[in-house]
Amino acid sequence: MRKPNLARGLALLALTATVAAGGVVVVSSPASAAVGDEERISVYSNQLVAAMLSPYTDNGQQVVTAPYGGVNGWYAQWERVKVADSTYTFQNHFSKQCLDNDSSTTAGTPVVQESCKDKAPNQEWKLTHDATLEVWHITNVASGLDLAVQNTSAGAGFIQAKNSQTNTLHMFQIW
Numbered sequence: 001m002r003k004p005n006l007a008r009g010l011a012l013l014a015l016t017a018t019v020a021a022g023g024v025v026v027v028s029s030p031a032s033a034a035v036g037d038e039e040r041i042s043v044y045s046n047q048l049v050a051a052m053l054s055p056y057t058d059n060g061q062q063v064v065t066a067p068y069g070g071v072n073g074w075y076a077q078w079e080r081v082k083v084a085d086s087t088y089t090f091q092n093h094f095s096k097q098c099l100d101n102d103s104s105t106t107a108g109t110p111v112v113q114e115s116c117k118d119k120a121p122n123q124e125w126k127l128t129h130d131a132t133l134e135v136w137h138i139t140n141v142a143s144g145l146d147l148a149v150q151n152t153s154a155g156a157g158f159i160q161a162k163n164s165q166t167n168t169l170h171m172f173q174i175w
Contacts, residue, residue, distance in 0.1 A: 038077040038093055040068060041147075048154055050099075051076035052113055057095040060102070062110040063158040065149060083119075087126045087141060091116055098123040101160050105143040111158040137163060 041050035048065035052075045055061065068076050077093035090099040097113035101122045117123060121142035128137045138147040145160035 037079070039080055039090075040076050041078060041090075042068065048152075048156075049076040050078070050158060052092050052095050052097075053155075057097065059097065059114050060112050061095075062112050063099065065152075065154055065156045065158075067154065083124050086128065087124050089116065089123050090125060099125065099147075101140040101143050101145070103142070104160070105145070107145055107162050108159055109143075109145075111147060111160055139163065 042048065047068065049068040050063050051066035051068075052061060053064055053066060056075055066076060074094045075092070078090040078099070079093065081089045081091060083089060091097065092099075092113055095113055096116070098116040098120075100112050100114040100120075102109050102112050102114075103122045114123065122140065124141035125147065126139045126141055128139060129135075130137060139145065140147070140160055143160055146163045148159050148161035150156045150159055
């Protein structure tokens with residue numbers, strides 16, 4: 001999926017999820033996306049985004065889906081910070097904390113926010129372009145597991161899951 005108005009040169013990385021029944025989570029990135037700009041991780045099928053809900057700044061708080069805009073606007077923006085080639089951390093705009101795999105290598109573990117740490121593999125995420133779709137896979141460096149969402153409802157938690165293109169969970173793992 002391509003983000004509209006690419007001609008305007010938006011510097012946002014549109015982390016656009018394609019979520020289908022039994023499905024995956026994938027990312028589309030405009031050529032003009034710049035590291036360090038505020039971005040959002042959004043679910044394509046229902047326009048929900050990865051957000052931090054109250055208590056917004058607590059360590060260990062699970063990242064969940066929420067409607068974008070209004071009061072959720074600041075809590076649903078993430079700064080992509082380059083660590084290495086194709087590897088980034090994502091820092092929440094409001095809480096100033098980073099997307100973290102909760103130091104776990106177990107599929108199904110909640111993805112949370114934690115205080116940002118330098119060179120912390122559990123907070124580093126590798127973006128890999130899909131071979132056939134205009135989307136990206138987001139894989140945690142420490143666990144090797146993909147960023148995924150539990151379901152398509154508002155309030156659904158983000159988890160990490162095995163990357164498998166043969167099972168139904170795959171549809172929740174492409175952005």
